[in-house]
Amino acid sequence: MIAYIRGNLTYIQEDSVVVEVHGVGYEIVCANPFVFQSSLNKEVQINTYHYVREDIQVLYGFKNEDEKYLFTKLILVSGIGPKGALAILASVDVDEFVSAIEREDDKFLTSFPGVGKKTARQIILDLKGKLTAMLTISNQTDTHEGRETNGTEQLMEAQEALKALGYTEREIKAVIPELQKENSTNTDEIIRKALALLMKS
Incomplete structure (x- = not known):
């Protein structure tokens, strides 16, 4: 498993970045590649998840270990693939998302592309109580109003x-x-x- 890539960030594309390591360019698919904009043409270290199936191999990249951990758990949920997991990570704070799972906030979860009520309930069923040990949540008892202020x-x-x-x-x-x-x-x-x-x- 490729845990991270460290090298020169040479290119930023719409859905990925390219990091050159000893003359080899690794394309890494990210939720929002432009978070690395300030590191263009500089050395970076990007946390990665090597996704392998019979018909595809993809490197997914993340800003930090919390994002990576959440991604690995989301893709195990029935109805959510890598693209769906990235869509969630592109527009949410990890702590906020985990807090929503803990308080079973269906409305929050269904606000993401491709997540209907059935998938939201599956996320809660599969992940409630299983993420908090690894993630630092600022306030797990946030109400829905707390989400608005975020x-x-x-x-x-x-x-x-x-x-x-x-x-x-x-x-x-x-x-x-x-x-x-x-x-x-x-x-x-x-x-x-x-x-x-x-x-x-």
């Missing part, structure tokens, strides 16, 4: 609005890390910030 739902709404305005997935992903730093809970503010960043790029 800004995840508003960020997702802003992304949809930007798509409606004609911006591509690649363009939107490029500004998400900056938007997450703002930690805004106002959708309009997030959109305005995003538009300002998009006009600069």
